[in-house]
Amino acid sequence: MTAIIGSDSLYNSANKFISTTETRRHSAPEATTVTNNRPVTLPTLSYQERAKRSQCKVPSPQTDLKNEIRTTTNGLASLIVKSTTPTIPITTCAIPTASAVRKSKCRTHHPLITNDIIQHYTDLGHPSSDLCRELLQKVIRVNPDTRCMDFKDVDKVAFDLVSCIIEETEISFTIGKPRLTYIPLGHSTTSKGVIIVEWPSAVHEVPFDEMNKAFTMAFYGLPYDQDIILTTVHMNLSLKSGLTSITPDMSISFTATEGPHQTALIPFIGECTFSQDEDKLFQKLISEVAAHLEVVLVVMVIIKEEHPYHSPAPHSPAWETLRKDAEYLSFDDFVTKIEGSHDHMLSHPVVVAGHMWCKIAFIEYQVWVRADRDEPIDLENHNAECMATGSLFPDMNMDAVQARMNEGLQQMKKYLINMCRGIFSTSELEKANPIFPIHWKRCIKAFIAAAELTVHQCYLDWFQDSFRGTKHPFDETNYVEDDCEGSSVDDCADAGGDDAPILTRTHFKNLPIAVTTLPSLVNGSQSSK
CATH class of the missing domain: 3.40.1350 (Trna Endonuclease; Chain: A, domain 1)
Known part of the structure; x- marks a missing residue:
């Protein structure tokens, strides 16, 4: 029999689990497992170990925003993966590293994790919290065809908060983690500016x-x-x-x-x-x-490009052809399907399943x-x-x-x-x-290879978003029924393996945390510039 023992300070006078907002203000106690009458200390997150060694609490959002973002969100994401019983306080569970979430079968575009991360920072009381939430919703759920976005009238505080959340958390993005630029329109700290978001x-x-x-x-x-x-x-x-x-x-x-x-x-x-x-x-x-x-x-x-990139439209011939694959095509399998001449030339469009994924029109240097x-x-x-x-292509x-x-x-x-x-x-x-x-002819060769890599990545983003991603019903696709109801934490962990925990309906049904759902995050507006 395995039991997890935590600190009594996590309960109020009514012996009820305190709110997540209150819990965040505490440095989480070290979880201990009692096995065969011998106490064994379970691993906790590195930020908790540092807090214990320094004998001080985890920094609050007001004192160290970046550390708070990193520790709270990674800990939250990991806890959501591992927590399976309502009788164990969430902050006293054995906490895996954030890599467990990365390896999780259902981590991609995980709505609960993303919603709670954003809700947490909305609760911090920053005047820019609502703006930050709106920006994150659009950036995280961006259309896969988008390569650049811009947001006007954004203050520096909002930019710093958004960039910290993007850099320091395990949030999954539809088309990868973006690159952010902030250009102020004035020299005052209260001046507004423009955020440019790029997906190179x-x-x-x-x-x-x-x-x-x-x-x-x-x-x-x-x-x-x-x-x-x-x-x-x-x-x-x-x-x-x-x-x-x-x-x-x-x-x-x-x-x-x-x-x-x-x-x-x-x-x-x-x-x-x-x-x-x-x-x-x-x-x-x-x-x-x-x-x-x-x-x-x-x-x-x-x-x-000769034409702006767009992914296959739903129910188009390319959509119907490629959806038949049980899994996404590897790079090698994808490039073998490129139609037309087998000569690798930049002037040839990259066409797969009748859809033109890329055709570069010209490359100019200034x-x-x-x-x-x-x-x-x-x-x-x-x-x-x-x-x-100078012109590199089509004429050098x-x-x-x-x-x-x-x-x-x-x-x-x-x-x-x-x-x-x-x-x-x-x-x-x-x-x-x-x-x-520099060898300019070698640059042409590099562009040919990069075009194939780029279209394969576009294909992966489209395939994930269309057939394996967030467009599927929330509780139909992203979760699997599990056989762990009534089982111990260890039994559930063993069933999926420590390296690849699987999220299930039961995990969230029994999760001892008030998760605030933001429907606009899943079905929110998208902006493509």
């Missing part, structure tokens, strides 16, 4: 994956002490300055670790738009340069280089002296872009020379003539 694809990442390799090779070939001056290429690094929080597709930082010029610079920023609104991308770039006036090289890549004078880059200046445009004409990239490297070299002075001789570095070592 493999095609979206190609231009700067290739540039990453080229910049790394170029810096490695320059004669300077690379242990003292660090040149780092960042992919999707969040850059924060004042009220602005922006995540460019690629940035480069120079950092001096020794000498009189210890500093950090951002000399390069790159952004890509794949069938998104170019105006939003341009505004994002302007904000990035305004926050980092030392930028000397900016690259914008514009990728357009490059700005700061002149020798100290003025920052003016992105609205399209003068040939400062800006170059990248000479002007290549020349501008070489000029940008020369400008970056000047930063390195200034940072190296006073530490070691810069004579060899001053003589160096770096050339941007």
Whole structure:
């Protein structure tokens, strides 16, 4: 016989289980199992272990919002998976790690977990709570065809809360975890701003994956002490300055670790738009340069499809064909179904089951280089002296872009020379003539491979949403009847295995927690820009 013993402080005078709001204010006690008259301490979440070691309570939302978000939501999600009997207080159960929820058969788009997470932060009393809930509802349940959204008139507090919840919780998103950008429209902390939400694809990442390799090779070939001056290429690094929080597709930082010029610079920023609104991308770039006036090289890549992407319509020939598969197709199985020529060419559309999943129309590069004078880059200046445009596809004409990239490297070299002075001789570095070592034809090959990866991911998102996802009735598809009624916690855990707990109707029927359901979250409005 196994019993779980917890703290009496979790009960009020009427010996009733206290509310979840009250429970959240306590550091959860350590759960103990008594087996064969020997007490054995069960593992608890890491945040509880830290709280116990420091002999203090888990930080409240007011003192540490990020830790509260991380610990409360992960703990809640795990508890919902494991709690199976109403006689055991939820905070005294043995709590698995959040990975148990990730491995759960029915975790994807789990309405109860998501609803309670959002309801918890609505209860925090932030003035922006209602706005945050609305934003999360739209972002979590976004249409699978969406690649970018924007929300206007959002304050910084709401953005910080939404970004913390997205980054620090185990919420499942219809098409993956998004990338967020916040652009304030004023300099006051009370100013409103715009949130841009992006879901980058493999095609979206190609231009700067290739540039990453080229910049790394170029810096490695320059004669300077690379242990003292660090040149780092960042992919999707969040850059924060004042009220602005922006995540460019690629940035480069120079950092001096020794000498009189210890500093950090951002000399390069790159952004890509794949069938998104170019105006939003341009505004994002302007904000990035305004926050980092030392930028000397900016690259914008514009990728357009022949037709905006859309998934197979319900009951269309493609929908009827692909729904017959018992499980989703692997990448290898999917690409073997691509119709038409077997020659891998970017000019060929990707068609499967009669549906065109992707056909890239053109790929264009725009490059700005700061002149020798100290003025920052003016992105609205399209003068040939400062800006170059090149076509990678369908016709390759990248000479002007290549020349501008070489000029940008020369400008970056000047930063390195200034940072190296006073530490070691810069004579060899001053003589160096770096050339941007990118292979544009290889970029075309990378786009071909990425297009296939992207359409397969689009297929997976569509298949999950259409046949295995949240569009099915809540209590018909996402749950399975179980044989654990009347059984112990251990019996139910053994039946499903510790690594893959299965959610059942009985689990939620017996769950000792008041779960607030938000129907608008499951059937809420969606926004596609």
